[in-house]
């Protein structure tokens with residue numbers, strides 16, 4: 480009987496930077512296919528360090544990372560290329576991700592590098608742009624778009640690679656209320672595994688049925704988002720604060 484491997488399996492991941500700063504102390508996380516999970520935690524908790532291990536940008540520590548069953552192995556360049564396709568990271572600043580003369584060329588860049596051409600490439604690009612509602616701006620230069628539109632195009636560049644897991648770094652930052660809501664609607668409509676790093680607890684509650692709290696390089700909580708956000712002591716112990724008046728009980732479940 481064959482079973483589908485989880486989108487992400489992290490086991491015993493420990494990492495110290497070259498200057499000796501220990502950022503992760505044995506992290507274990509399994510994220511099943513199709514889950515949407517928020518990664519919460521105070522500044523300096525190790526969230527970025529963990530994300531940089533998912534596609535092999537950081538390595539050399541202890542433990543293992545598997546994406547869709549494939550191990551991240553920095554020595555195996557072919558496997559690493561496949562890992563970087565499977566782990567689609569949307570950075571906080573879309574301008575780190577968009578550099579071509581038009582939106583269409585930016586979205587085509589990754590799949591063209593994988594060797595896609597012609598109708599197959601075109602259909603990847605059209606589909607990724609449609610999924611983020613950006614088909615209308617395909618021929619415009621990215622720098623002529625609003626910040627919110629650029630973030631959506633950055634999501635499209637990653638979706639065009641058909642990733643196993645979409646990793647979003649602070650997706651709601653710098654968005655106005657309408658842009659924030661539009662992005663939430665898009666993310667909820669996608670049929671893809673999501674790991675979202677955020678300090679925006681209401682956004683985590685709205686989008687992610689499950690949350691992880693990373694603090695001091697350790698996963699200190701892993702469970703349904705409404706339960707974690709409803710635990711005042713837990714939040715206080717890890718410098719997490721809900722906005723005044725926000726009721727985590729209204730957070731979406733399932």
Ligand SMILES: Nc1ncnc2c1ncn2[C@@H]1O[C@H](COP(=O)(O)OP(=O)(O)OP(=O)(O)O)[C@@H](O)[C@H]1O
Nearest residue numbers: 496498500502520521522523524525526527528529
């Ligand atoms: N290049 C580096 N060299 C040495 N230490 C580092 C380096 N980058 C991060 N650190 C340290 O590693 C620890 C984890 O940092 P990391 O950036 O992963 O946290 P974070 O949870 O992403 O924080 P934030 O919410 O502020 O983005 C911190 O103690 C940080 O000072």
